[in-house]
Amino acid sequence: MFGKLRRLKQDVSGIALEESERLPSDERRRFLRNGLFTAGGAMVGGALAGISPRLGAAETQYPPEIPSWTRSLGPGVVTDPYGVPSPFEKGVIRRNVPWLTAEKTSSISFSPLQHLKGIITPNGLFFERHHAGRPEVDPQQHRLMIHGLVDRPIILSMEDLQRFPSVSQINFIECPANGGMEWRGAQLNSLQFLHGMVSCAEWTGVRLSTLLQEVGMKPEGKWLLAEGADGAAMTRSIPMEKALDDVIVAYAQNGEALRREQGYPIRLVVPGWEGNTHVKWLRRLEVGDKPWMQREETSKYTDLMPDGTAHGFTWVMEAKSVITSPCPEMPLRGSGIYQIEGIAWSGKGKVKAVDVSVDGGRNWRQARLREPVMSKSLTRFSLEWNWDGNPALLQSRVIDETGYVQPTLSQLKEARGTNSIYHKNAIQTWQVTPDGSVNNVQV
Amino acid sequence: MFGKLRRLKQDVSGIALEESERLPSDERRRFLRNGLFTAGGAMVGGALAGISPRLGAAETQYPPEIPSWTRSLGPGVVTDPYGVPSPFEKGVIRRNVPWLTAEKTSSISFSPLQHLKGIITPNGLFFERHHAGRPEVDPQQHRLMIHGLVDRPIILSMEDLQRFPSVSQINFIECPANGGMEWRGAQLNSLQFLHGMVSCAEWTGVRLSTLLQEVGMKPEGKWLLAEGADGAAMTRSIPMEKALDDVIVAYAQNGEALRREQGYPIRLVVPGWEGNTHVKWLRRLEVGDKPWMQREETSKYTDLMPDGTAHGFTWVMEAKSVITSPCPEMPLRGSGIYQIEGIAWSGKGKVKAVDVSVDGGRNWRQARLREPVMSKSLTRFSLEWNWDGNPALLQSRVIDETGYVQPTLSQLKEARGTNSIYHKNAIQTWQVTPDGSVNNVQV
Numbered sequence: 086m087f088g089k090l091r092r093l094k095q096d097v098s099g100i101a102l103e104e105s106e107r108l109p110s111d112e113r114r115r116f117l118r119n120g121l122f123t124a125g126g127a128m129v130g131g132a133l134a135g136i137s138p139r140l141g142a143a144e145t146q147y148p149p150e151i152p153s154w155t156r157s158l159g160p161g162v163v164t165d166p167y168g169v170p171s172p173f174e175k176g177v178i179r180r181n182v183p184w185l186t187a188e189k190t191s192s193i194s195f196s197p198l199q200h201l202k203g204i205i206t207p208n209g210l211f212f213e214r215h216h217a218g219r220p221e222v223d224p225q226q227h228r229l230m231i232h233g234l235v236d237r238p239i240i241l242s243m244e245d246l247q248r249f250p251s252v253s254q255i256n257f258i259e260c261p262a263n264g265g266m267e268w269r270g271a272q273l274n275s276l277q278f279l280h281g282m283v284s285c286a287e288w289t290g291v292r293l294s295t296l297l298q299e300v301g302m303k304p305e306g307k308w309l310l311a312e313g314a315d316g317a318a319m320t321r322s323i324p325m326e327k328a329l330d331d332v333i334v335a336y337a338q339n340g341e342a343l344r345r346e347q348g349y350p351i352r353l354v355v356p357g358w359e360g361n362t363h364v365k366w367l368r369r370l371e372v373g374d375k376p377w378m379q380r381e382e383t384s385k386y387t388d389l390m391p392d393g394t395a396h397g398f399t400w401v402m403e404a405k406s407v408i409t410s411p412c413p414e415m416p417l418r419g420s421g422i423y424q425i426e427g428i429a430w431s432g433k434g435k436v437k438a439v440d441v442s443v444d445g446g447r448n449w450r451q452a453r454l455r456e457p458v459m460s461k462s463l464t465r466f467s468l469e470w471n472w473d474g475n476p477a478l479l480q481s482r483v484i485d486e487t488g489y490v491q492p493t494l495s496q497l498k499e500a501r502g503t504n505s506i507y508h509k510n511a512i513q514t515w516q517v518t519p520d521g522s523v524n525n526v527q528v
Numbered sequence: 529m530f531g532k533l534r535r536l537k538q539d540v541s542g543i544a545l546e547e548s549e550r551l552p553s554d555e556r557r558r559f560l561r562n563g564l565f566t567a568g569g570a571m572v573g574g575a576l577a578g579i580s581p582r583l584g585a586a587e588t589q590y591p592p593e594i595p596s597w598t599r600s601l602g603p604g605v606v607t608d609p610y611g612v613p614s615p616f617e618k619g620v621i622r623r624n625v626p627w628l629t630a631e632k633t634s635s636i637s638f639s640p641l642q643h644l645k646g647i648i649t650p651n652g653l654f655f656e657r658h659h660a661g662r663p664e665v666d667p668q669q670h671r672l673m674i675h676g677l678v679d680r681p682i683i684l685s686m687e688d689l690q691r692f693p694s695v696s697q698i699n700f701i702e703c704p705a706n707g708g709m710e711w712r713g714a715q716l717n718s719l720q721f722l723h724g725m726v727s728c729a730e731w732t733g734v735r736l737s738t739l740l741q742e743v744g745m746k747p748e749g750k751w752l753l754a755e756g757a758d759g760a761a762m763t764r765s766i767p768m769e770k771a772l773d774d775v776i777v778a779y780a781q782n783g784e785a786l787r788r789e790q791g792y793p794i795r796l797v798v799p800g801w802e803g804n805t806h807v808k809w810l811r812r813l814e815v816g817d818k819p820w821m822q823r824e825e826t827s828k829y830t831d832l833m834p835d836g837t838a839h840g841f842t843w844v845m846e847a848k849s850v851i852t853s854p855c856p857e858m859p860l861r862g863s864g865i866y867q868i869e870g871i872a873w874s875g876k877g878k879v880k881a882v883d884v885s886v887d888g889g890r891n892w893r894q895a896r897l898r899e900p901v902m903s904k905s906l907t908r909f910s911l912e913w914n915w916d917g918n919p920a921l922l923q924s925r926v927i928d929e930t931g932y933v934q935p936t937l938s939q940l941k942e943a944r945g946t947n948s949i950y951h952k953n954a955i956q957t958w959q960v961t962p963d964g965s966v967n968n969v970q971v
Contacts, residue, residue, distance in 0.1 A: 161662075202783055341644065
């Protein structure tokens, strides 16, 4: 009995169990013994009954003791207001970087990737980027106008839109400036701030092809202009081939109406393309015969090359991956077995494979992809790693279904120089130090 | 110009456009003209410039006029606190039925299915059922004990759990009492209250088979007892075959930590089985050689038959479907084309097909299944329907991959009598009246 309690005390202090306490029988058990049980797991002795008067407050909550919350009635159901996370998760929120934000309206919030699991980003944590704040659009008064080189221009209410056939699809959205502050050297030591402008949701809405069929396009209609109802009247040109492929006018995200910061009541979802083409608070679609060359596709969201020219319309978010655990916010706690875990995605389709290196890219092992693997969606990968406590350089490298391989930072710089702030999809390196801390480094 | 403005006024008042204003060219366009444009859609004239001084306040928000929210800067990003829905969606919440709730702690909240899209239920709207309120469990002090007929009993911290290999899967959970108040006649006229105890999420956690491999089961270990840390110490027996199949100890739901009302910090997810087997606030798993015959699997959650005997351990949620639009909360607004839409699910695997009837089951048409179709998950279906304004009886009928066909109410009553309050998966009938209202009826 006291043997058990002492082991529980060891559990509290984080001291590892002695080797002799475990009964290895195969490789699998040895892995778990070496890895997991240095982290605080404790074996239970044979007898489970009885509470020692020597137990501290915390220990009285552990099995087999009955914790305080089992001894009382909890509060009732959550009806009004809308449900929120546990108070113990209050640190799991979107954050911004003060020096990146504008004076009157902070314009970027980063998703806490270090805390997220699976592929769905909850709506309350989905990253934000807007160019003139979040307008409060009244859905009863909001309309979508479709006009230009069409046979029958229309203005649709939000109720009209719901009467068209709808589709749902799980797609990521990534701002092309995600990680853009790192082109000229490592500046931030945070997964959330380095990569947190990518999120993924189930979107429901009407295919743009359905709406364009309704208005009837003239043969010379080769481009589409999408305009938002925000103060920036955020405007992008989209070629008709993409518009007719997989673009939707979305009114729902993860089952419910879009959040205000995501374009309530409607936005474009342009799967796999850079975030700002997914025009939010969508109010106008115009069919034309050439691109409009608006501010956000000329002065901004173009890629400045070393020779001073700029590449425009670099819409597709090329394949990228990042290790989310460990990361600067989630350091290691002593040597042993860990699950290296991360997310990968490609704007061109499905993730085919992810390789992981623990020695800065000299040797690679193929990670396990977690189901479901869907096109233009986040995909989770993981790989078991027995950390020996020595310095390590963790990297992940995605290969998508087109055969595209995520480039190293030096390969990307060689191709693109360092003038751009967009489309930085290079391999991320996390430096692990002997004390378990994890740092952003460029190798 | 005034022609356009008049049409916008018609749009406001909901008056249908005249037939002569549209140019039919094929069946598709005729469908859209007859259907959508009686709902308030308006065609735009040729000229788009100019604002008339005769416009009312609401109309100045319509395209091509520039709405007020485009003329100002909105507030900045949402960081702290956690993001919430638009104020315009404040009515989209879980609700309870006062006469169904206990005195001190209301124990059921229903998900607003009438407002949901796609298959993911946002965490703030996921239905609740608990037996002694929502305990506030401290994850730092919470432990999971696995003991009984095992070689190496263990007590795991929440951090330990995260070091095991994890999986994610999208599964529905349904309370077996969903719709249970309707066995002896129609009592409620609400989709939310009749069917709102089913929801669906992406769950992430550790396979139970992984944990059971770690502790090493003795050969006679054929059953598993799962116990919650709530005031009810909610307890269920689960046969080992299921435990080793697809059950997980989940710590995340839709990407983030479980919500408190969903079992924070950990719960079982037992795909396809009745909701109360998905034990929340999980603190203890015991391996044994026979079921424990606890309260919630004997006195409750058994099915009382006409002869006075009770069927126990009716774990699997058999295939079910329901039309979510239209429904009592979402009536029709005038004749024309609608998308009949709904959800279907099966505890035995994938949905194979859904049929829809508009005449009370005499004639059936096959609905379109929306991707993704996943095992033991919600699946969305839809079917276009040109409502002529006459009375109608809408029904949906799911067939799952095992060939099981959702029964009619009379078939179900014939097999099970009317003494039970659980597992009512009969076909739902919605009666449509000429004024467009939709009512719960039993036929």
